[in-house]
Amino acid sequence: MPIRTHRGRAAVYRRLWGWPLRSPKHLAAAAVVLAGVATLIGFLLPEPPPRQDLAEPATTSEPPAHSAVVPTRTPAPPTISVPAEPPPQTAPDPAGLAVVEEWGKAWVDHPVGVDQQQWLAKLRPVTTDEFLTEMASVDPANAGNVITGAATAISATEGAMVVRLPTDIGVLQVTVVRTEAGWRVAQYDKEG
Structure with a gap:
């Protein structure tokens, strides 16, 4: 119609x-x-059947016309496992306290006219290499002049200690770690 x-x-x-x-x-x-x-x-609509050519590799008697370079797998970056609980506290190691006192004596020993490299050379035997690079930015004139008390441990574990070191410019919290070469200073901060 x-x-x-x-x-x-x-x-x-x-x-x-x-x-x-x-x-x-x-x-x-x-x-x-x-x-x-x-x-x-x-x-x-019915679901499509799975493709058969993906499930089974093709077998041919002829060599391939071209070869592909298979990239090598790069190893994964290292991972750090963090323990669920902090390490147990132990009694302070007298050798670690002695290193802090020795470091403190070298830290306040900067007579007028001493350059930074000479000052760092005095600190080198009791300081980690990593921390020496940070200490290179410290002006010796800003360091204290006198240690006013004995080094006392705030906290101690098997591999590290935080030690109070009183000076004329304030109290320092010095972190020492156990290395293959013995105890070494790895960091310091001023309290307060």
């Missing part, structure tokens, strides 16, 4: 496609119907 309108077939198509744009209700209804049809088609 032919379409009998005074505007022809284009008017009928325009009316069908224009229906969703007449109002927001029409647009929402069209979106719901379209989503329902898409879902229904998804349920009715």
Whole structure:
């Protein structure tokens, strides 16, 4: 049966496609119907079978036309396991306290005119290499002049101690660690 309108077939198509744009209700209804049809088609279509060429490697008697370079796997970076509990506290090691006192004497020994390299050379035997690089930024004139008391341990574990060292410019908290070469100063901070 032919379409009998005074505007022809284009008017009928325009009316069908224009229906969703007449109002927001029409647009929402069209979106719901379209989503329902898409879902229904998804349920009715069978799932595709798994590809067989991926599961089994192809075996051919011919050598490959080109060879690919397989990249070597780089090793993973090292990981650090952090213990769930801090290490147990132990009695302070007298050798570690002696190293702090020796470091303190070298730290306050900076007569007028001594340059930084001479001062660091005095600290080198009792300081870790890593901490010496940090100490290179310290001006000896800012260091204390006198140790005013004995070194006392704040906390001690098997491999490290935090020691209080009183000086004329304030109390220092010196961290010493046990290395292969014995106890060495690894850090200091001013209290307060």
